Amino acid sequence: MSFSARYRALVYASLVASFLVVVWGGVVRVTGSGLGCPDWPLCHGQFLPSLDPATRIEWTHRFLAIASGLTVAAMVLWTFISYRADRRVLWLAIGVAVLYPLQAVLGGITVLLELSPEWVTLHLANAELLLAALTILAVIVRWPALARERAPGWTWLILASAIGMFVVLLSGALVRGANATYACFNWPLCGAIALPLDQAPSHANVIAQRIDLPTSGAPLIAMLHRYITAIVGLALIAACAQAWRHRREVPGLGGVAIATALIFVLQVAIGAANPLSNFRDWALAAHPAAASLLWCSTVALAALAWRPMSGQGAVVRDLIALTKPAIMSLLLLTALGGMFLAARGVPPFGILAATLIGGAAASGGASSLNHYFDRDIDERMRRTRHRPLPAHRISTRVAVVWGIALNVIAFIVLAVFANLLAAALALAGTIFYILVYTVWLKRTTAQNIVIGGAAGAIPPLVGWAAITGSLDLA
Structure with a gap:
């Protein structure tokens, strides 16, 4: 049209x-x-x-x-x-x-x-x-x-970079919300850190000891934003390089790839200018503006490279099926219960949202890996033979990468927006579900679901830990 x-x-x-x-x-x-x-x-x-x-x-x-x-x-x-x-x-x-x-x-x-x-x-x-x-x-x-009927494999890197960039934006919002904007006075490492009560650049001359790699408090939150940006940035530069290599396949792809790479470099420079200029107003204002511009450019790159048609719609449905949404919803409900119990009422909105998002990603990632390990026995059962892997609609590599990527996202979201204990518990739940239940118990005993059901008890612990920071009942 x-x-x-x-x-x-x-x-x-x-x-x-x-x-x-x-x-x-x-x-x-x-x-x-x-x-x-x-x-x-x-x-x-x-x-x-x-x-x-x-x-x-x-x-x-x-x-x-x-x-x-x-x-x-x-x-x-x-x-x-x-x-x-x-x-x-x-x-x-x-x-x-x-x-x-x-x-x-x-x-x-x-x-x-x-x-x-x-x-x-x-x-x-x-x-x-x-x-x-x-x-x-x-x-x-x-x-x-539309340039083609099916998006090639390299476009998934661009799509993943766009998702990662959204996580970067949210982590930047966390830095501002946690009053961690002025926590580090150097770049790329933290360097000298502000005293806890000094939240404005007018107090920048009052600093505590030099800590390049902080492990707690506002400096850790500030550095987590930099770590996430570095990881996503590497993926984004690789995605831009791939887009440039395939620029003749899609109109506009090469130009947007170059623009995205240049905006990313500009954004990194502005981010560095914030602490190095003692957080001048122009740097503070330019940083979120350039971040939004980079977000738009990355989304445009993904939209050009990954142009779904009817066949791609089926791929998306199969990826969703790999996450077992029905099971996910039940696990999230139990995590929600753990949060309400721990908070003795309505939990804080930010932690609630982060725990549900991280929990959904962890559950979906574990289910995708379960599909991979169960693909041989799924082919033998009438109930499961039409799943994406036994029906050969999704490759095993995609299922594994999808599962690992979701678990990485879950760990980052929970670690950054909740706490490290909640993130570790979610990861432990995935490991138990795959290694103990899927790989071992399911193939050795009819009691697999009884013992393996312990994996389903992890989400309430994640919800409790996200609120309290511990597993104590007090």
Whole structure:
């Protein structure tokens, strides 16, 4: 399907306007103007309040959001009227239509809760998902023709890099939420660290001892963000190199690959400039802006390289099937119970979300590896012979890589956003499920499910440990 020039321009304008909203949100955070308008949706009870500096900055953010919202609404309406026959465009427009109002609601909740770190992070995550949807839509209207019927293996590296970049964004939000922005005064190692009560660059001259590789507190959180960025960055550079090698296969792939690599280098330089410049305002504001630009560029690269058609849709369904969603939901329910018991009520939102996301990834990864080890006996049973591996719809290598990748994601999410004990327990559950239950008990005794059921007792422990940091009952 071809798209009119005016429709393409409206899609591009929606993306740019939404990007400006996210960038100005970074200015709001850097200047501490988040409560410049302490109420919502009005500002000091008025639409046009008196404009002191903090109010002016926050009000500008809201004005940009309104302008962007009108642009996005016009684009979504035009899509529904003229281009609903293209299912890719239609579903992306529906996603945008859901994410944008949700962004406004989350913004209101964030203000009313006086910038709660968990809600600030959720607000940012939703904004980046909105940017991703608009970026993919922009790629489709710019290059509407699909280049091939099946995505080759190298495109999975690009897709994984995009997912990793989202984790980097969330870890950066954790650094800000945990007041760890000013924790390290050197780069790439931590170097001298700030005293615990010094949370602003004006106190940068008051520092404690030099610790290059911290193991606790705010410096550890700051360094974890750097570690995650380094790992994802290596994968992203490799993905850009692969995209450049295959640039003749897909229009626009080479240019986007070069742009993504350059933006990544720029982002690393800005990240280094923060501690090395004593956290100047320009560096603090440029860092999240460049991160969002890199996120959009990485998503565009993934959208160009991995262009799913009907066959790829089946691959996605099979990958989901490898995670055994039914079993996963039951395990998450027990983890949720452990969290509520440990918290003696409703657990903190951030830890709850991290534990459910990490738990889902750990459960899905263990199930995918279980599919791999059970592929021979699955072929003999009527109930299981149509699973992805025995039916030969998914290769064994993909199942193993998928399982390991999900477990790595689970460990990182739980270690960064909950604690190391919860992450270690989740990993131990996977190891027990695979080595003890799948490889040993299932092939030696009819009591395998009785003994192996111990793996199913791990999620409540993960939930408890995520809240308390220990396995003590007190």
